[in-house]
Amino acid sequence: MNSEVTDNQTVLISQYYPVGIISQLMPEQAVAAAAAATMKPRRRRRKNKENEGGGDGLLMRKRKLSEEQLSLLENSFGSEHKLEAERKDRLAAELGLDPRQVAVWFQNRRARWKSKRLDEEYSKLKSEHETTVVEKCRLETELLKLKEQLHEAKKEIQRLSERWDGIMSNSPSSCLSMETMEPPFLGEFEIGGLENFFYPPETNYVHGFEWDNLYYI
């Protein structure tokens, strides 16, 4: 290389060779390239025009890997996502590629794999969330129904209680004995007679509900 190398050519060349190699070939340009690399904002990559800068158009053109190369790379990735130096060199030799290309391929493949995995996790979580929302709706509806039933039950208790008090206060000396009286109609709550109705079970727990909670809704 000589001093006629332009900045543009330096940029182009730097795209295809590591800085270490450039520094051996043209130390001054390497310093400039290294300085440029630390600048912000990012240096825009030059558009790659065929034959520009006297370069070989085919060399500059982005190469697509062959089916065979991809197949071998995929197999290798399938067995291990990480790429040790030794395996990289072996693969590169086997595929006729630059070790750097193999490293880049693994880098990109890991990125694609991670992206796909994140998509799948997102879909799974979304599905679980939707299922949970539906279940929540169902439980809320059930809760409303139960509250309604409880309200009706309280009204019935109140009605029966008033009727009972009326009977007791109107005929304290009635000749009717308790034994002869018809028990009040308890409808669907007639479970085990009046005593059981007014006094919750000792465990205070029936079918997942606390009696205490039922009375204080």
Add this chain to the structure above:
DNA sequence: TTGGACAGACACTTACATCA
């Protein structure tokens, strides 16, 4: 122990190839 060189990984980006 420390600091610099270096390599590898990763996120982000760019540019090219391909296809609908």
Add this chain to the structure above:
DNA sequence: ATGATGTAAGTGTCTGTCCA
């Protein structure tokens, strides 16, 4: 012709390792 998409490769940064 053109916009969308996939992908090879560039860039910046961080981290771990080695060695003087």
